[in-house]
Amino acid sequence: MMTLLIRILAPAAGMMIALGVEIPGHPQAAPMLGIALWMAIWWITECVPLALTALIPLIAFPFLGIATGKEIAPRYVNSIIFLFLGGFLIAQAMENTALHKRIALNMLSRLHASPLQLAFGFALATAFLSMWISNTATTMLMVTIALPILHRLMEEHGAEKITPMAASFLLIIAYSANIGGMGTPVGTAPNLVFLENIQAAAPLMIPSFLQWMMIGIPMVIIGLAVLFAFLGPSLARLPWQHSDVSLLRQDVAKLGPMRRAEKLVAWTLTITALLWMSRKGIHTEDFNIPGWASLLPYPGVDDGTIAILMAGLLFMFKQSDGTAILQSDSIRKLPWDIVLLLGGGFALASGMQQSGLSIWLGSQLEFLQQVPVPLMMLGIALAITFLTEITSNTATTQVMLPILAAAALANAIDPLLILITATLSASCAFMLPVATPPNAIIFGSRHVPMHSMVKTGIRLNLAMAVIVVSVVSLIRPLLPGG
Numbered sequence: 133m134m135t136l137l138i139r140i141l142a143p144a145a146g147m148m149i150a151l152g153v154e155i156p157g158h159p160q161a162a163p164m165l166g167i168a169l170w171m172a173i174w175w176i177t178e179c180v181p182l183a184l185t186a187l188i189p190l191i192a193f194p195f196l197g198i199a200t201g202k203e204i205a206p207r208y209v210n211s212i213i214f215l216f217l218g219g220f221l222i223a224q225a226m227e228n229t230a231l232h233k234r235i236a237l238n239m240l241s242r243l244h245a246s247p248l249q250l251a252f253g254f255a256l257a258t259a260f261l262s263m264w265i266s267n268t269a270t271t272m273l274m275v276t277i278a279l280p281i282l283h284r285l286m287e288e289h290g291a292e293k294i295t296p297m298a299a300s301f302l303l304i305i306a307y308s309a310n311i312g313g314m315g316t317p318v319g320t321a322p323n324l325v326f327l328e329n330i331q332a333a334a335p336l337m338i339p340s341f342l343q344w345m346m347i348g349i350p351m352v353i354i355g356l357a358v359l360f361a362f363l364g365p366s367l368a369r370l371p372w373q374h375s376d377v378s379l380l381r382q383d384v385a386k387l388g389p390m391r392r393a394e395k396l397v398a399w400t401l402t403i404t405a406l407l408w409m410s411r412k413g414i415h416t417e418d419f420n421i422p423g424w425a426s427l428l429p430y431p432g433v434d435d436g437t438i439a440i441l442m443a444g445l446l447f448m449f450k451q452s453d454g455t456a457i458l459q460s461d462s463i464r465k466l467p468w469d470i471v472l473l474l475g476g477g478f479a480l481a482s483g484m485q486q487s488g489l490s491i492w493l494g495s496q497l498e499f500l501q502q503v504p505v506p507l508m509m510l511g512i513a514l515a516i517t518f519l520t521e522i523t524s525n526t527a528t529t530q531v532m533l534p535i536l537a538a539a540a541l542a543n544a545i546d547p548l549l550i551l552i553t554a555t556l557s558a559s560c561a562f563m564l565p566v567a568t569p570p571n572a573i574i575f576g577s578r579h580v581p582m583h584s585m586v587k588t589g590i591r592l593n594l595a596m597a598v599i600v601v602s603v604v605s606l607i608r609p610l611l612p613g614g
Contacts, residue, residue, distance in 0.1 A: 138179040146170030150196060158488030163196040165489055168531075171480060175527035182527060183469040186476020189483055198483050207482050208475030211436035212328050216474065218439020219318035220466060222401055223265035225446045225457050229393040231401075232261055232273060237384045240277070247367045248360075251301055254278060255308040255359065259352050262312030263319045264401065268569040271309045275573060278305060281380065282579065299584045300363040306574040307562055307592065311355035314559050315348040317341055317435070321470060322529040326555040328478045330548065332485060333537035337548045337613045340412035340423075341435055347607045351556060354603065358595050362588055393451040400449075404442040408435055470526070477530030484534050493535055494542020501543045506601060508545075509553045512536065513597035516557040521567045521593075525558040548611060552604050560596040563589030 150166035167188060174185040190208070193199040226232045236257040240250065254274055261270040282301060286294045313320030317327060323344070331338055339347075390398075411433070413423030425433050446458040484490045503511075520528050536554055540547040561567035563586055565575035574580050 135177075135179045138173065138177050142170045142173035142177075142179075145173070155488075155492050158492055160196070160198050160487035161489040161492050163192075164198055164483050164487035167192050167196070167198075168480060168484065168489070171476070172531045175531060176523045178524070178527075181469065182524060183472035183476075186472045186474075186479075189476060189479035193479075193483055198487050204479050204482065207479040208472070210328070210478065211434050212324050212331075212478075213471055213474060214436035215318060215327075215434075215439045216321070216324055216471070217466060218436065218441075218443040219264070220266075221443035221446065221458060221462060222397075222404060222439070223269070224462055224465060225397045225443075226265055226401065227269060228457065228462075229391070229397050229451075230387070231394045231397050232265060232270070233277075234387055234390065234394060236261065236273060236277065237380070237387065240380055241384045247297070247301075248364055250281075251304050251364070251367050252360065254301070255304050255356050258305050258308035259312030259315070259356060262309045263315040263348075263352075264405075267309040267313050267320060268573070270312070271306060271570040271573045274305045274309075275302065275577060277380070277383065278302065279577065279579075295579065297366055299580045300366040300588075302574045302577060302580050303585065303588055304359060304363055306568075306570040307359050308356060309570040310559050310562065310568055311352055311359070314355070314556050315345065315352045317344045317348075318439075319348070320559055321474060321526040322555050322558040324474060325477055325526065325529040325533060326551055328474075329481055329533040329537050330551055332481055332534075333541060333551070334547045334613070337611070339548075339611050341408035342410070342412070343611050345409065346610055347552065347556075347603060350603050350607070351600070354599050355596060358599065359592065362591055362595075391452060393449075393457050396449045397446065397457060400442055400446060404438060407438045407442070411435065411438065473526055473530070477526075477533075480530065481534040481537075484538065490534065490538035491542065494538040494540075501545075505545065505549065506605065509549060509601045509604070510597060512550060512554050513557040513560075513600050514594075516554045517560050517593050517597055518563075520558050520561040521564045525561065525568065529555060529558050546608070546613070548613060549604060549608055553600055556600045556604070557597060560593060560600065561589075562592040562596075 146166035146169050148166070149169060150163035153162040153165065155161040155165070171185050171188055174180055174188075175182060189199075189204055190201065193204045194201045239257040239260075240253040242253070254277075258270055258274050261273070278301065282294065282298045286298070313323075317323045327338065407424075411423045411425045413421045413426065425431070443458070447456055447462075449457050451457055484493075516528060516532060519532075532554060533551055536550050537547050539545070540550045559568075562571070565572045565582070565585065567589075571585065575582070575585060
């Protein structure tokens with residue numbers, strides 16, 4: 133009943149604002165405000181599929197005169213979408229060939245001298261894989277490896293003794309997946325939402341792949357350090373014998389030597405990452421290292437171009453049995469619902485700019501000029517973090533980033549500082565199972581009590597908000613416009 137009520141009331145409220153509110157100087161701003169409110173309510177409550185909400189601009193904008201169908205449709209498919217699709221196809225190839233499992237097991241086989249070291253191995257492998265493939269797939273893989281080890285410990289040493297430590301062990305996996313997603317622009321969907329919004333708000337401030345990693349990698353390193361500061365002591369009490377990891381060694385042995393397909397995917401991923409990182413080069417006041425794209429006869433190659441080029445090769449590379457690494461079913465497996473969700477956010481941001489709503493919202497937030505920027509960043513980090521506990525982090529950034537961009541520009545505040553802070557904070561929801569898929573997977577194992585997740589999560593939420601603000605402020609001078 134509540135879901136049905138929200139489905140009816142949200143569009144009704146949107147239409148009341150569109151028809152009953154007048155914003156001087158911007159005739160289309162009130163209709164746009166109504167649509168934005170409608171989409172925000174449906175996204176936050178998830179009373180209909182997120183992708184369906186994302187399609188509202190395609191219907192509402194033409195009817196309300198905000199933009200024609202021909203103008204708004206291209207917003208759903210742009211270069212950032214192709215960056216996402218290419219990255220997802222490469223990630224799919226890693227999963228198809230079990231390369232991600234080999235990477236994880238090889239890391240773990242070298243880090244098992246103690247429970248703390250093994251947990252560090254899980255954290256490192258999880259964070260690294262989450263930079264390139266879905267956080268959900270990474271968590272499922274690592275839990276599949278971890279649970280047999282924990283079950284064996286329970287059989288040998290008793291469930292009562294192991295269960296409290298098992299919760300910490302599994303929480304480290306989930307939280308490492310969330311933290312790892314911050315490391316690269318393709319690590320998680322909110323990062324791609326940021327790229328589109330900064331491109332619309334301040335095109336000269338778009339960070340390159342390498343420049344993003346200059347913030348993302350320190351965030352991952354510091355985040356893992358804080359994670360172990362909170363959960364490490366409980367693991368030190370875990371009973372341990374070298375025989376406890378025999379299952380791990382058996383899994384490594386089962387993999388056998390690296391197969392042709394794995395090598396091809398590994399080389400593809402490595403070359404793709406290098407191409408992404410070196411495309412723009414490094415430019416500072418003291419030195420200038422040109423990127424390889426500047427050597428091409430024509431400008432225009434971007435990260436989406438590279439992603440599709442390298443993913444396309446995987447449809448042609450053959451495995452030892454003669455079949456291609458990626459085949460036609462790989463296209464069908466692409467997360468088209470997420471593509472529509474991202475596109476809907478891009479359309480929403482475009483409509484806010486075209487209608488003048490962004491300018492009006494920014495003028496309503498002039499009081500922000502009186503707030504010190506570090507304090508503002510901290511407030512944004514905490515607000516986004518705790519909002520993401522109950523809503524999709526992608527939906528949260530889709531709704532909030534256009535508003536924050538408008539407020540920053542209207543008040544002469546650096547938009548890059550504000551948007552990166554909000555984006556990274558959307559990956560820092562650690563408190564509730566519904567916050568992120570990794571949290572839900574770990575909670576579903578039935579080895580993590582709710583109170584353990586909430587107790588650890590709230591401390592991490594608060595600590596990571598401070599870390600996000602500190603790292604972004606420190607690295608900002610090295611980014612475009614700094």
